[in-house]
Amino acid sequence: MTQGTLDRNSFEAIEAYVLDRMHADERIRFEQRIAMDAALRAEVDLERDNIRAVELGGMSRMLN
Known part of the structure; x- marks a missing residue:
């Protein structure tokens, strides 16, 4: 798997x-699998960062 080319199952x-x-x-x-x-x-790190950014954006809107 190369970064940016995920199939649907992997995503x-x-x-x-x-999301646990x-x-x-x-x-x-x-x-x-991640360890190897x-x-x-x-890709896992990128998805974690993306979710965190969305959550922070939502919190920012709630504070404004």
């Missing part, structure tokens, strides 16, 4: 992982 798995929506056994397997795949790890 959904990353999203479920970042994976079952424990699935999470363990996914974390093993630098490109996947980069």
Whole structure:
């Protein structure tokens, strides 16, 4: 997998992982994949950053 070229299943798995929506056994397997795949790890980090940015943007609007 190269960064920026995710298939739908990979994107959904990353999203479920970042949003803590994976079952424990699935999470363990996914974390093993992350540990061995630098490109996947980069995609997970990017998704985490994107979600954080959206959350911060929402908080900013609530404060204004």
